[in-house]
Structures are given as C-alpha cells and as structure tokens.
Amino acid sequence: MDQSALGKTPRSNPAVYIGAFDDIRELFGQTDAAKQRGLNASAFSFNSSQGQCERCRGAGFEKIEMQFLSDVFIRCPDCDGRRYRPHILEVKIRSRRRESARSVVVRSQRRLTSAATKQEWSIADLLEATVDEVIEFLAAFPSSRPARSAGEKLKLLQEVGLGYLRLGQPINTLSGGESQRLKLVSHLAEAEVAQPSHLPVARHPHRATETDQTRRGTDAAQSSRRDAGATSAAAGEPTIFLFDEPTTGLHFDDVRLLLKVFQRLVDAGHSVLVIEHNLDVIKCADWVIDLGPEAGDEGGQIVAEGTPEEIVACERSHTGTALLDVLGIGSSSSAPIRIRGEANREARDGRKEETLP
Ligand SMILES: [Zn+2]
Structure with missing residues (x-):
C-alpha cells in the first residue's frame, strides 16, 4: 500500500x-x-x-x-x-x-x-x-x-x-499522505462493519457487488476500493499489510498519524510489515529485522532481530546505534515521538548506512 x-x-x-x-x-x-x-x-x-x-x-x-x-x-x-x-x-x-x-x-x-x-x-x-x-x-x-x-x-x-x-x-486532489491514510481508513471501516458488536450492520451494502466479478461496476469508487483489497478485510479475516517506505515524502505530523493508523490495524487483528528507515517508525515496531551490515552489495545479511531494545543491544547493528538516542533509556515503544538534534543526526547517518540492496 x-x-x-x-x-x-x-x-x-x-x-x-x-x-x-x-x-x-x-x-x-x-x-x-x-x-x-x-x-x-x-x-x-x-x-x-x-x-x-x-x-x-x-x-x-x-x-x-x-x-x-x-x-x-x-x-x-x-x-x-x-x-x-x-x-x-x-x-x-x-x-x-x-x-x-x-x-x-x-x-x-x-x-x-x-x-x-x-x-x-x-x-x-x-x-x-x-x-x-x-x-x-x-x-x-x-x-x-x-x-x-x-x-x-x-x-x-x-x-x-x-x-x-x-x-x-x-x-484525485488529495496529497500522497492523505491518499495513503484514506486507503487505510477504508480497511478500518470495512473491518468495523464486519464486527456486529460494534455496529448493528450485518452486511456491507457493497459486499454483494464487490464479490460479483461478472457485474461491471459503474461507480468508480467501488472498483478503486476493490483495488485496495478491502474485500478481504471486510470478511473479518486477519490481513497482512505490506508497506515499502510508507513515510517517504511525508511531513513529520503525517508520520505520527500514519503510526496511529498502523496501531488501529494491529488492534483490529491485522499484521503490518514495513520496510523503513525512519527511526520513529522502527522504534514503534514489535519486532525488527535489521538487514546489513552495510549498504548495497555489502549488506543483505540479517544483522539482528528482536524488539527495538534488543536491536540497540547489538553492537554490530548501525540501526541499533541510531535507535539508541531515539528510544532513550528506559522508555517504551509507546513513548511520544521526540525531535532532538542529535537523534536527527543519528537518523541521517543511520539512513545512509541502511539502504537495502
Ligand atoms: Zn450541473
């Protein structure tokens, strides 16, 4: 997505x-x-x-x-x-x-x-x-x-x-960040509809047309929602969402909002897999797989995996070094996002080292 x-x-x-x-x-x-x-x-x-x-x-x-x-x-x-x-x-x-x-x-x-x-x-x-x-x-x-x-x-x-x-x-007039969040919300909306305890709606009115592939939809939004894979989420089945650097080009506030949506997806029983260099995203993960140790041909190996705290404990991991400042000492993954000059410098260094092959 x-x-x-x-x-x-x-x-x-x-x-x-x-x-x-x-x-x-x-x-x-x-x-x-x-x-x-x-x-x-x-x-x-x-x-x-x-x-x-x-x-x-x-x-x-x-x-x-x-x-x-x-x-x-x-x-x-x-x-x-x-x-x-x-x-x-x-x-x-x-x-x-x-x-x-x-x-x-x-x-x-x-x-x-x-x-x-x-x-x-x-x-x-x-x-x-x-x-x-x-x-x-x-x-x-x-x-x-x-x-x-x-x-x-x-x-x-x-x-x-x-x-x-x-x-x-x-x-078509929405920004990239707005479009991304709107797509995610469409999944959340379908998931909420699928929970009868939350809303007294047994079926989504569009479900019949969405599953009927032979019928040609006249509503453009219906087809774009199908593209977004909303059907599987609507069925209430846990879905795995894949993101390739979703924070690229996003304003800092948009990153914070995106993380909120990720949390909503996880709370709804879905899984979120993100390829990301942004340390504010990495520090919120339940499980980090750090690929490296260097960029390009020098990388491709699993350097460390575990919670963000366990990545920090791995001395070989550049990500761990960069995460150290962002996490702070004794703070949990739910700590608010902080902006600090030193952390940003580390983040830049970390990003340079972290480019995937
Ligand atoms: Zn008119």
Whole structure:
C-alpha cells in the first residue's frame, strides 16, 4: 500500500470511498419528504440519472480541455456546483443540534463552511461540509441506523487527522499522505462493519457487488476500493499489510498519524510489515529485522532481530546505534515521538548506512 493517487476520477470523494455515502443516501431516502416524492436512497447518488444534474452528470463541474495546458474545471452553470436537480435538493434534513452548533461557533470561533451554519441540510450541503461538521450533524440522530453507521465511518477519518476534508472533495486532489491514510481508513471501516458488536450492520451494502466479478461496476469508487483489497478485510479475516517506505515524502505530523493508523490495524487483528528507515517508525515496531551490515552489495545479511531494545543491544547493528538516542533509556515503544538534534543526526547517518540492496 503506497501513497499513489486513489484514482484519476474526480467523481469519487472521501465519503464514497469509505462507504459512508451509502449510509447518508439511505438517511435521506428514509425522510418523509423523500417518500412523498417517491425517491429512494439510490436517487440521492450523484451517479444516478434519477437525481443528477443533467448538464454535468452529477460532477458539479465541467471539464474544459486545453490544447497545450492541463484541463480546466469550471463550476457547472446549471446546478451551480450542487450536482443534483432541484427536486433532490428540496429534500432536507433539519439539524436538531442548532443550539449546540451555535455555542460551538461562539466558544471556539472556528471557521465553519456555509453548509454547517444552515439549519436544514440537503444532500449537497452534506457534500460541501467537512467531515468534522457532518459528524456533529449526524450525532443528532442517534436512533437512525444509517446516521450512526455513517458517523462511525467518518470518525475514522477524524481519528487519522482528515476531519478537515470536505465530504465531496474529489479524491484525485488529495496529497500522497492523505491518499495513503484514506486507503487505510477504508480497511478500518470495512473491518468495523464486519464486527456486529460494534455496529448493528450485518452486511456491507457493497459486499454483494464487490464479490460479483461478472457485474461491471459503474461507480468508480467501488472498483478503486476493490483495488485496495478491502474485500478481504471486510470478511473479518486477519490481513497482512505490506508497506515499502510508507513515510517517504511525508511531513513529520503525517508520520505520527500514519503510526496511529498502523496501531488501529494491529488492534483490529491485522499484521503490518514495513520496510523503513525512519527511526520513529522502527522504534514503534514489535519486532525488527535489521538487514546489513552495510549498504548495497555489502549488506543483505540479517544483522539482528528482536524488539527495538534488543536491536540497540547489538553492537554490530548501525540501526541499533541510531535507535539508541531515539528510544532513550528506559522508555517504551509507546513513548511520544521526540525531535532532538542529535537523534536527527543519528537518523541521517543511520539512513545512509541502511539502504537495502
Ligand atoms: Zn450541473
């Protein structure tokens, strides 16, 4: 699993990717307003011809191909970027947490999107709001199964530091670190669904189509989730995740968040195998296999293996020397990540020595 883009399609978004949008569509399909209009959950998909804007086909924008420049996207003039036809946008869910929402604004003065300050939300308002805002909105419906299910999935995004993403943000605009965490969260979301004790959902709504290989999926996100191997995790089977230098190019804060997701995967019963030079990652491992002793042709041997503390105890191991400062004396692997000049120097030296053949 790497940081590569989740797909070139601008039609998928974080909510679709982790499966929360299915629940949100169901929530809208259950409203009286939807029932009166004869609309079910599928009408609230921007991929469905039932409700999507006819001009932009539910994308919310139009692509203009430039001859010598990259494509330009402009807001769809018919739906004004809202993706849906008016009869879909008329179906709104009243936020019952008006008071608390206002008090939050007063208390923290945080910036809310225009959707979050509205009292009635259409499905387009939800797509424009951030993950944090939608979690708060959904919390007002504790007795609704789809609202609870969507909230649980979105909380996973919040936990890995993606609460600022808008639900409708095209996934091809995410950074490498964001893409990587979103892929991991999709596995966690599937795993949580597979645990009936955690969520009262017996089956994921997409499971039937995902296993049916003969049916050609029309939803791009479904196929990209299949690519990510979500099916095996959804079955509740322990999965081994392989990563080749997952921290490459990541900001320090992103490394910390990535480690949190690794821990969640392990807590869910999966195994994580990482090829890595980053000492902050190595020190968190349960078991380290140190390859060396030198780089390239001079290496390829197992120098030491064991817990990070046991690697430190091996005098031949360059990794052990570098880990010594990062671990400190008497600290455990759960110690917070520290930045120290000396440790960073060691880390650089360690990296140079550690290049795998
Ligand atoms: Zn449109």
